Amino acid sequence: MRESIKENYEEILKASFSLSSQAIYLLNMNGNILYANENALDTLGYTLAEIKELYVWDIDVAVDNKKKYLNELNIFAKKAFDGKENVLESRHRKKNGEVFPVEIVSKFFKVNEDEYLISYARDITRRIRRTEEINFYFDLIDSSKDMIFVMDHESTKIEFANETACNILGYSLVELKDKKISEIRKTMENLDDTQLPEIFKKIEEESNLTTFGIYITKKNKEIPVESSLQLKEYKGKKFITAISRDISDRLEIEIKKEELNKKLKNYNKTLEKEISKVKKDLLEYETIMKRQSKMAAMGEMLENIAHQWRQPLSAVSVLSTGMILQNEQNILNKDLLDAGLNDINEQVQYLSKTIDDFRNFFKPNKQKNRFKLSDIIKTSIKLSKARYSKKHIEFIVNIEDEELFTYENELLQVLLNLITNAKDELIKKEYKKYIFIETKIDENYLYIRIKDNAGGIDNMIIDRIFEPYFTTKHNSQGTGIGLYMSSNIVRHMNGKINVRNTNVEHNSGVYLGACFEIRLPLAQNK
Structure with missing residues (x-):
């Protein structure tokens, strides 16, 4: 059996390479591509005979000449000597000129005293796009005027807080991540006296919950908040997201409303002067309420603008990035440039029209x-x-x-x-x-x-x-x-x-x- 394996070792090796979900390349120290598996050939669009005529710098955009290749090889050799893994991110060029991002893991080995390099390349286009999306979402979260928290449901520890929460409470993110939510929050007895353990239990039953409480800043200032809670599960763990907004102004209005109602009950109907004063107070209160209603409508309209803008902004980003890549590859001719700019202009006109629609509402x-x-x-x-x-x-x-x-x-x-x-x-x-x-x-x-x-x-x-x-x-x-x-x-x-x-x-x-x-x-x- 061992003799049979020895005789067919090369075929067995090729069969193993062909089953790999990654692109595999065999290189010599001069940068010649000696072998590539089927995944690599399908990805790049070459035949095995064609790719054997190429060097590393023919397909790797970052290592586009022999000097750069040898320089990277020396870095690889030092990492290997230090026992570190040779992992890097680069970009590969297909036969048709298309460029895509890859993650490369390389290892040295010897055959009959000759050194070779075997490289495993994985397309990371989706990962990069996902990272960009995540960064975009975090930018949106940090730009929110509401305080946003993520808490571990079991330990009640704060896992994340956006910039607004950090700025309002006066803590750094590192300081907040070292705390349980109970260390910065207490109940608001006049609106909601539900204790935190009960809230954490109740949200398991309802998944969505609205609560009221008081946040305590680093300087011991108390901020009344309304919080919208949601229970989420990720990798077997449960987390609670909390979106909290300062309701000091709202409570002040409610207090004024209660005070005015008390005055109304106690006023003597025969005292015309007092009645006149109450009417004036009520008109002022109604003006405040109308203003608050208009501001709430404006908030909803701004959220609508965000929804309307998302798709055209994404389109503009894709178009501009495409033209940059085409320019880097020297394939951006006048027709492509005109077409790209026309498409971007259409998206910008759409954005402008959206602004006009919403602006007219508030005019x-x-x-x-x-x-x-x-x-x-x-x-x-x-x-x-x-x-x-x-x-x-x-x-x-x-x-x-x-x-x-x-x-x-x-x-x-x-x-x-x-x-x-x-x-x-x-x-x-x-x-x-x-x-x-x-x-x-x-x-x-x-x-x-x-x-x-x-x-x-x-x-x-x-x-x-x-x-x-x-x-x-x-x-x-x-x-x-x-x-x-x-x-x-x-x-x-x-x-x-x-x-x-x-x-x-x-x-x-x-x-x-x-x-x-x-x-x-x-x-x-x-």
Whole structure:
């Protein structure tokens, strides 16, 4: 048996090389390629006869001449003498000129006193792309204005914190990674007295959780926060991600609200001066709430911009990188340059158009203007759909178009508010989700109806949803001002808004949901 193996040793070796998932090259000390396995030949596009005519510098971009090759060989020899592994990253060039990144592991061996080098090369294109993506995501995380933490579910130790968290709390990342979350957080008794052990247990049951607490900075300053928690599993270990935001301003508003409510209960109705003061305080409070609502809308719009920009920015990066590589290889001719620049220009124009769409939403406009009903409905869907495209909510649109002469941005704000409310209820559901938008026109009025299949509104509260500060959401998710403001805006446009529960037929199915109807007089459009 041993004699048989000896006689067929070379064939056995070749068979082993051909089964390898890596490219394998056999080189002499002068840089000649003596052998390459099938993986290497398929990857580079050469035949075995062709590759035997080549040198290392014919396929390795980093080692593009004999001098560089011999210099690398000396470095390899020193590493081998020190007992270190010869591993490096480089780039290989295919027969067609395409260049790709590789990781190379090389070893020396002797045959009849002659030295040879065997190299194993692995395509690391995916790894590099993944690393770039990870770096991009970390840049986004660090640029967030919210504090972001990752904690070990079992030990409760902090594994990661973004720059915002480090800056606000006054700790370095190294200092935070040496702490348990209980060392920097305590409960907030007036909002949530749930203790940390209970939170860590509860999140195993619910996977997603919203909590309130107080972070303690390095200088012992207390910061009230709202935290959105998620449980994730990675390589058999469970981790909790926490996105926390400072709610000091919100709590201050709530305190003012409570103080004003107490004053209202104690005021004597006969004291006109006191009543006047309370009214003034309430107006100031409502102004604060409206400003907060607008800022929240701006935050959502900025997130939408990020979603809209991701794909074109990626395309611009790929196009520019491609032209750089083509230029390095001296294959970037005028046609390729023009084509690449035209493609980049198209993406930039798209980005510019996106900015215009979102900028127009926030542009102050107290004058009436003419616009098409279909355009404002498309805009409202576009602005709301960007952020929630992954929530699998389908828009069903059936409209009779009409030119309107009224307050465009105000009507857009109402439509966005109604769509957002429908979305907030739909994302809680597990079945197929729809938002229906339809319009009808008769002799006197335009009707805009926004319906959903979220199950409808509780009959006990449906008559109260347009009241100021009334909300079914947690304080952290809603102020109760949105529908109240929408009602005021429609009234300012001489219209009416109402809501009812209704059954909607679609695709042979019948769905129960809420139907908001806006009625605007057509006479004002003339």
